[in-house]
Amino acid sequence: xxxxxxxxxxxxxxxxxxxxxxxxxxxxxxxxxxxxxxxxxxxxxxxxxxxxxxxxxxxxxxxxxxxxxxxxxxxxxxxxxxxxxxxxxxxxxxxxxxxxxxxxxxxxxxxxxxxxxxxxxxxxxxxxxxxxxxxxxxxxxxxxxxxxxxxxxxxxxxxxxxxxxxxxxxxxxxxxxxxxxxxxxxxxxxxxxxxxxxxxxxxxxxxxxxxxxxxxxxxxxxxxxxxxxxxxxxxxxxxxxxxxxxxxxxxxxxxxxxxxxxxxxxxxxxxxxxxxxxxxxxxxxxxxxxxxxxxxxxxxxxxxxxxxxxxxxxxxxxxxxxxxxxxxxxxxxxxxxxxxxxxxxxxxxxxxxxxxxxxxxxxxxxxxxxxxxxxxxxxxxxxxxxxxxxxxxxxxxxxxxxxxxxxxxxxxxxxxxxxxxxxxxxxxxxxxxxxxxxxxxxxxxxxxxxxxxxxxxxxxxxxxxxxxxxxxxxxxxxxxxxxxxxxxxxxxxxxxxxxxxxxxxxxxxxxxxxxxxxxxxxxxxxxxxxxxxxxxxxxxxxxxxxxxxxxxxx
Numbered sequence: 001x002x003x004x005x006x007x008x009x010x011x012x013x014x015x016x017x018x019x020x021x022x023x024x025x026x027x028x029x030x031x032x033x034x035x036x037x038x039x040x041x042x043x044x045x046x047x048x049x050x051x052x053x054x055x056x057x058x059x060x061x062x063x064x065x066x067x068x069x070x071x072x073x074x075x076x077x078x079x080x081x082x083x084x085x086x087x088x089x090x091x092x093x094x095x096x097x098x099x100x101x102x103x104x105x106x107x108x109x110x111x112x113x114x115x116x117x118x119x120x121x122x123x124x125x126x127x128x129x130x131x132x133x134x135x136x137x138x139x140x141x142x143x144x145x146x147x148x149x150x151x152x153x154x155x156x157x158x159x160x161x162x163x164x165x166x167x168x169x170x171x172x173x174x175x176x177x178x179x180x181x182x183x184x185x186x187x188x189x190x191x192x193x194x195x196x197x198x199x200x201x202x203x204x205x206x207x208x209x210x211x212x213x214x215x216x217x218x219x220x221x222x223x224x225x226x227x228x229x230x231x232x233x234x235x236x237x238x239x240x241x242x243x244x245x246x247x248x249x250x251x252x253x254x255x256x257x258x259x260x261x262x263x264x265x266x267x268x269x270x271x272x273x274x275x276x277x278x279x280x281x282x283x284x285x286x287x288x289x290x291x292x293x294x295x296x297x298x299x300x301x302x303x304x305x306x307x308x309x310x311x312x313x314x315x316x317x318x319x320x321x322x323x324x325x326x327x328x329x330x331x332x333x334x335x336x337x338x339x340x341x342x343x344x345x346x347x348x349x350x351x352x353x354x355x356x357x358x359x360x361x362x363x364x365x366x367x368x369x370x371x372x373x374x375x376x377x378x379x380x381x382x383x384x385x386x387x388x389x390x391x392x393x394x395x396x397x398x399x400x401x402x403x404x405x406x407x408x409x410x411x412x413x414x415x416x417x418x419x420x421x422x423x424x425x426x427x428x429x430x431x432x433x434x435x436x437x438x439x440x441x442x443x444x445x446x447x448x449x450x451x452x453x454x455x456x457x458x459x460x461x462x463x464x465x466x467x468x469x470x471x472x473x474x475x476x477x478x479x480x481x482x483x484x485x486x487x488x489x490x491x492x493x494x495x496x497x498x499x500x501x502x503x504x505x506x507x508x509x510x511x512x513x514x515x516x517x518x519x520x521x522x523x524x525x526x527x528x529x530x531x532x533x534x535x536x537x538x539x540x541x542x543x544x545x546x547x548x549x550x551x552x553x554x
Contacts, residue, residue, distance in 0.1 A: 032059035032107040034067065034099035039113045041441045041457070042423035044357060045088065047117040054083045057099035057107070065100045090116030090362045091385070092427035092440045094459050094484070110459045110484040112424045112440020118358030121349065121390050127331065128346035128383035130546075131311065131528050132369035132376045134339040135197055136553040142195040145303040149191035149208070157298050158183050164215075164291045167281045176223035179282040181230070185214035186295065193300065195243070197335045202243040204257060206296050211237050213291065217282070221275040230271035232288055238263045239296045243304065245340075251329040252312045255304045257297045262289035310528040311344050320520045322396035323351040324387065328526055339371035346526065348387035350394035359389030362431055364545020374535055376550035377527055379476075381430040384525050384547070391521055392425035397442065411509040414502060415446040415453055420513065426521065428464070430542035437462045437478060437518050444510060454498060456506055459484040460514040464522065466540040466549050474527045474538065474549060478518035483511050 036055040045051050053069045058080045067074040067082040074084035074097075086095060092112050099107045158164075161183065168178030189210030196203045215230040241260035248254040269284050310328075317324045327347040334341050343366075361382050370376050391397065398421040403412040411418075423441035442458040463479035485507045487498060498506070527549060535551030542548065 029060065030103070031105040032057055032064055032099040032101045034097050034107045034109050036069075036095065036097050036109055036111050039095075039111075041111050041443075044114045044118070044424075046115070048088065048115055050085050050087050051093075051095075051113055051115065052083060053086050053095055053097065054081070055097060055109075056080050057082055057097075059099070059101040059105075059107075061101055061103070063102045065102050067097065067099045069095055069097045088113065088115040089429070089432070090360050091429055092360075092424055092438045094438060094440060094461065096484070108484075109486050111457065111486075112438070112459055114360065114424050114427075114440075116360035116362065119361045120358050121353055121356040121386060121393065122347075124327070124329065124345040124347045125380060125383045125386055126345050127343050127366055128380045129311075129328075129344045129526065129528060130366050130369060130378040131342045131344075132339060132371045133342070134371050134374055134553065135337070136373065137339065137375050138195040138197055138202060140553050141303065141307050142193040145195075145300055146191040146193040148303060149188055149193070149299050152299070154186040154188065154295070154299075155183065158186055158295050161291075161294055161298070163218075164294075165282055165284070165287050167283075168220075174218075174220055174225070176220055177277060177281065179217065179219040179278045181215045181217055181282055181284065181287070183213055183291070184216050184229075185212070187212045197337060197339050199336050200242075201245060201335055204239070204241045204243050204260075204300065206239040206300070208237045208239075208292065208296075210235065211288075211292065213288070215284075217271070217274065217278075219274065219278040219282075221277050226273075226275070226278075228271060228274050230269060230274075230284060232270075232284060233266075233268045234264045234288055235266035237265070237288065237292045239293050241293075243300070245304070245308070245333055245335070247330045247333065253305065253308045253330060253333075255301050255308075257301065260293045260297070262293045264288045264292075308342075310526065311342055313526065313528075317524050319350075319391070319524045320396060320517065321399075322391060322394055324391070324524050325349050325351060326524070326526055336371075341369055341371065342528075344528070346383050346386075348383060348390065348525065350387070350391040350396055352395070353390040353393040356390060356393030359385045359425065360427065361385075362429075362545055364431065367543040367546055367548060370550065374550060374552040376548065377474075378543070378546040378548050379525060379527070381428045381545050381547060384428040384476075384522065385425075387525060388427065388521055389425040392422055395421075396521075397422035397426075397517060403446075408509070410505045411446075414505060416448050417446075418509075419445045419447070426518070428522075428547070430547045431545045432542070435464045435540065435542040435547060437464055437522065439514050439518065442510070442514065442517075444506075444513075446506070454506070455488045455490070456510060457486045457488060458510040458514060459486075460511075460518075462515065462518045464540060464547060466527075466538055468535075468538060474535075476522040476525050476527065476540075476547065476549075478515055478522060481511060481515055481518075483507070483514055485510055 034057040069084040074082040076082045163180040165181035194205040213232045246254045332343040439460040460483040462481045465479035538551035
């Protein structure tokens with residue numbers, strides 16, 4: 001292939017510096033041809049540090065100046081056979097063979113090999129996600145809770161508490177002297193909620209202004225039944241307490257307010273026609289504090305549970321037509337004055353992955369989390385690779401597309417259909433200097449009728465990015481790709497003579513498929529969020545085998 005604009009992100013079998021001609025052959029006849037024989041496509045090399053790459057190279061001039069594989073100079077025999085011992089790292093490795101002739105023309109071929117010890121696809125990945133929440137993030141949750149209290153239908157929320165006062169009944173049954181008070185309406189003028197971390201949990205401080213409670217009264221005095229209404233108001237109610245956050249036996253969070261206390265300012269009670277004995281029995285002058293304390297728990301605990309829900313959110317997602325089961329279980333939670341660190345275990349599996357050989361596990365260390373500024377997430381690459389390996393084993397990357405009837409642009413004008421399959425699972429590498437997703441040996445067979453018109457092998461390296469959805473939720477995505485597309489001769493009916501324009505059409509299609517797969521698969525990796533907390537300056541990096549995502553609280 002003569003270098004075209006697409007060569008900035010795509011590399012094919014042969015490329016020269018001649019002027020680009022869309023009608024010229026995609027495989028430059030003047031460039032040498034190189035072919036890797038071993039390892040074969042789809043090879044799992046097990047737990048090795050190097051692989052021996054063998055193959056053949058030839059040129060019409062009869063002279064091959066050099067062959068390199070991933071920069072390693074190969075031994076080349078007179079007949080063009082070559083061999084090179086190439087270092088590999090755990091995961092999906094791309095092997096790039098480059099043959100150069102005496103004129104400087106190059107021919108290239110790429111293939112993938114999986115190295116590293118395999119672990120069963122089944123089971124939880126320990127410490128798969130670690131989340132740090134700063135004191136500022138809890139402040140933001142408190143602000144969100146305050147806004148919720150001001151805007152919510154508080155009357156409906158406290159209905160399950162009724163009757164809030166029940167005095168003089170026997171086993172809930174009225175007696176000759178009894179009194180019951182039930183809330184019919186609860187209104188708050190303004191609400192301020194502060195949450196501050198400390199060693200062991202959160203300090204809670206709630207201030208409610210202009211509180212009004214409407215009550216329905218049912219009573220009896222001297223065995224004579226009666227009913228009335230009452231209105232209890234306060235200029236300000238303040239509730240303080242401790243919020244404990246633990247892990248329950250069902251694998252979720254257990255949030256509870258302990259040691260609550262309430263102070264009530266400027267209490268006023270309006271009621272009429274109620275016998276004095278019933279008024280004394282109801283003690284409405286002392287009920288405001290406990291009732292608002294109970295109500296506060298009904299407001300705050302659900303908000304905290306919602307904020308932590310994505311850290312224990314087990315669900316099933318659809319990713320590119322394949323069902324993915326996401327199982328998340330909290331493993332540990334620790335508070336101090338700077339914030340909290342939460343660790344969760346995950347199991348990310350595609351349905352139908354029974355034939356999986358396992359996935360490559362790499363040694364990693366949970367990074368030191370920053371609790372000083374916002375929210376930070378560390379996702380183990382093992383968690384992502386369990387999902388990717390499972391998705392591959394479940395044939396989630398295999399697809400047959402009818403190009404003639406779909407909206408596939410120029411590629412649909414060249415071919416009737418394409419059959420796509422992956423020889424090896426994709427792999428996320430967060431242990432090196434570059435955070436990337438590698439897609440290896442994605443085979444695309446293009447057909448016209450039953451005849452194979454052309455076949456290409458797609459290998460890609462995609463940067464990993466993080467994006468925010470319309471709701472502010474974060475998700476992993478792919479960024480700038482580098483894609484290697486090899487035009488193959490084997491199994492093709494007739495001459496495989498693609499023009500540069502044809503090749504670019506195929507390569508563009510291949511690039512789109514690689515990006516779509518990478519985006520869809522990585523997007524299923526859970527990135528927990530804290531409800532009501534917006535982040536700015538969100539970034540992604542790699543540390544010791546973890547994909548680290550962080551941002552500042554708005």
